[in-house]
Structure formats: C-alpha cells, structure tokens
Amino acid sequence: MTTRRHLLQAAAAGAATIALPSHAQAGWPKQPITLIDPFPAGGNTDYFSRLLADRLGPLLGTQVVVENKAGGGGLIGATHVARAKADGYTLGLASVSTLCAGPAVHPPSNVRYDPQKDFSYISKLVTVPSLMVTNNKMPVASFKELVALARTKPGRISIGIPGIGSAGHVLTEYLMRLADVRLLLVPYKSGGVMLNDLIAGQLDVLSTNIPELLPHVKTGAIRALAVRDMRRVSALPDIPTYAELGLAEVSQPLWFGLVAPAGVPEPILAKIRAATHKAMVDRVFLDKTLAVSASVSPSSGPEFRADAGALLARLREVVRTAGIKPD
Structure with missing residues (x-):
C-alpha cells in the first residue's frame, strides 16, 4: 500500500x-x-x-x-x-x-x-489511483461478484463515465474487454451528479479518483470493489487492486x-x-x-x-x- x-x-x-x-x-x-x-x-x-x-x-x-x-x-x-x-x-x-x-x-x-x-x-x-465503487442496493460485495452478476445480465448493470470518448470511457471499455463483461455505459458531464446518482441508487457502478469517493466509502454510503493501482492504498487496505484480480493491464x-x-x-x-x-x-x-x-x-x-x-x-x-x- x-x-x-x-x-x-x-x-x-x-x-x-x-x-x-x-x-x-x-x-x-x-x-x-x-x-x-x-x-x-x-x-x-x-x-x-x-x-x-x-x-x-x-x-x-x-x-x-x-x-x-x-x-x-x-x-x-x-x-x-x-x-x-x-x-x-x-x-x-x-x-x-x-x-x-x-x-x-x-x-x-x-x-x-x-x-x-x-x-x-x-x-x-x-x-x-482510482477506485471502482457500487451503490449499497447492488447485491455484490466484491469485484468478482460484480463480474459474475453482470455476466447474467449483460448490458443491464449501469456504469457512469465522464463523457463519450473520454479517458474514463476508453479505460472502461478496456476493463470490460479484459474482464469479458458488458456493462451499460452512462455518460455524465458532471462528476458530482454522477456520484450523487450512485449514492441515490440511480446508477449502479462508477470508477473515479479516490479522493472524491473516499469520504463516502468511509461513511458506508457506497461500497468499494477494486483499486486501479499497482499496490493497495493505505486508506483502503482491504480493497484489492485490479492486478490482484487478474487484470494487470488495467491496474496501472x-x-x-x-x-x-x-x-x-x-x-x-x-x-x-x-x-x-x-x-x-x-x-x-x-x-x-x-x-x-x-x-x-x-x-x-x-x-x-x-x-x-x-x-x-x-x-x-x-x-x-x-x-x-x-x-
């Protein structure tokens, strides 16, 4: 970490x-x-x-x-x-x-x-580093559980992205290809609106920089699933990296x-x-x-x-x- x-x-x-x-x-x-x-x-x-x-x-x-x-x-x-x-x-x-x-x-x-x-x-x-999180209504407690659920519901679990063609969009496509899963991409112009929708349960998943998400993870408003980094972060020592989950190509x-x-x-x-x-x-x-x-x-x-x-x-x-x- x-x-x-x-x-x-x-x-x-x-x-x-x-x-x-x-x-x-x-x-x-x-x-x-x-x-x-x-x-x-x-x-x-x-x-x-x-x-x-x-x-x-x-x-x-x-x-x-x-x-x-x-x-x-x-x-x-x-x-x-x-x-x-x-x-x-x-x-x-x-x-x-x-x-x-x-x-x-x-x-x-x-x-x-x-x-x-x-x-x-x-x-x-x-x-x-960035963090993948989900709302508390989602019946998953880990990234592996998210992937397993998404494979039973292809294109129906939503993930927020910061605009079509953005770095977040391309990296999400890369992640989906490596994990062999298809999520529903929902583009947002505002990261604040995207986070609010996640907390409210109107969005299933998002991935963004850790500082924006950490306070909400700590209060239990949202659930952390995976870290995009090559080592775990000290603020979330129990959350695995993508590399640990077999997705080293998107763990950088x-x-x-x-x-x-x-x-x-x-x-x-x-x-x-x-x-x-x-x-x-x-x-x-x-x-x-x-x-x-x-x-x-x-x-x-x-x-x-x-x-x-x-x-x-x-x-x-x-x-x-x-x-x-x-x-």
Whole structure:
C-alpha cells in the first residue's frame, strides 16, 4: 500500500540528477515560465500544476505561472503547448487524456498535434489511483461478484463515465474487454451528479479518483470493489487492486507528467527536469501528494515518452475494437 515511506523511496530513486546542470543554456531563464494546465481550475490536474509551480519557480530562479486552458477534453491546452515557441518558457501539464486517450479516440483532424512527435517529454510527475465503487442496493460485495452478476445480465448493470470518448470511457471499455463483461455505459458531464446518482441508487457502478469517493466509502454510503493501482492504498487496505484480480493491464494508475514543445534545447530540458525532480522530494509536495492517495513518479524523458506511446497503442486498439466515436 502507498505510504509516505514509499513516496520518499520513489522520489529518491528518480532524483539521481537532482543537482541543477551547470551547463544549462547560459542565462536561461530570463523571464517567467507559463505552465499550461489543459483542464479547469480546481480539478485534479490543477492541484498538481500549482503544487509543482510553487516549488519549480524558486528552483529555476523565476516565476512559474499556471494558466488553465480547458476544453476539448484537454486537447485545446495540449495544442497550445505543442504550437508554442520551443524556448522553455511554455510547459504543459500532460495526462492520459491529452497524450493517449484523446489522440486514440479523435481523428487527426481534431487532434492538431502528434503526441509522440510534437512534445519534449520532461518527466512523469505523479500517478493517481482510482477506485471502482457500487451503490449499497447492488447485491455484490466484491469485484468478482460484480463480474459474475453482470455476466447474467449483460448490458443491464449501469456504469457512469465522464463523457463519450473520454479517458474514463476508453479505460472502461478496456476493463470490460479484459474482464469479458458488458456493462451499460452512462455518460455524465458532471462528476458530482454522477456520484450523487450512485449514492441515490440511480446508477449502479462508477470508477473515479479516490479522493472524491473516499469520504463516502468511509461513511458506508457506497461500497468499494477494486483499486486501479499497482499496490493497495493505505486508506483502503482491504480493497484489492485490479492486478490482484487478474487484470494487470488495467491496474496501472492514471498519471500526470510535464512536457514542453518539441525542439526545446536539451540543456534547458535537463535544467527543468532536474528542478522538477528536486521539487518532487520537497516535504510539502510529498505530503500533499499522499493526502490525495497519489504517488510521486519521477522519470527520464525517454521513459515517459515510451510509457505514453505504449498506452496510446493499446488504447487505439481498444477504440478500434469497441467502435468508440468522439461525442
């Protein structure tokens, strides 16, 4: 399960290049840096964008300003980053939605960037586990019981998703394919409405980030079935991961990372990466990461690019076989 000790170990392992490179581009930075968050203020990405920006600025010797450019499931903000000048003064908060699910679902005419070619990959930042839950009217106490029931009622047990073509939609299709089960997909525009419907018994199942669900699980308003992470989370030590349930392919948690436009000089990228890794071992960063059941996940640029590319390929196959079309 995830603990502060695990976070410290992960951060230390990924921060071997923690000293800022002395050979970085002379005089850089000379002006403030803009960190583009492709989702609305107040959300999960915004939480980590601002947590990082507050620590990155002092380490780089300039102000790092978060700018939310929401819309299109993150595609608008990501496009802005891809088209920005490659001078290191525009960075982007990247996610599974912007680098994998969005490009997998939408045709090239709607995604005006190549997720593998149009970005400089700096580092993964954090992994964020999610939780599958059900309402208390459902006669199941485990994920295996849910699957068994759903196989007797194909397409009749409802599961909420955050919009057609969203990362949540694609990952739910992936889960159903691996578990050999068919649920009724119910798209929502609001996560709050989706959760309220679940608690009221109007929706059978949903899966979303743990912080939104944990208080309701603790009060017994809803029932936890499975965790999307590679280890159990400390707040719910009795709830198994998908990997433990034989579904390792969908047990990898969602992640957020840091990118820049393609073509940023390597000395500047190295300086940003080193400062980012140093920010991630800051005690406040670690504590606030653990507070939302997330884990730090520092990486090299090539590692981050390879992981995103592999997931993109898998999700494109899911989209093809499931016939998913953008909303």
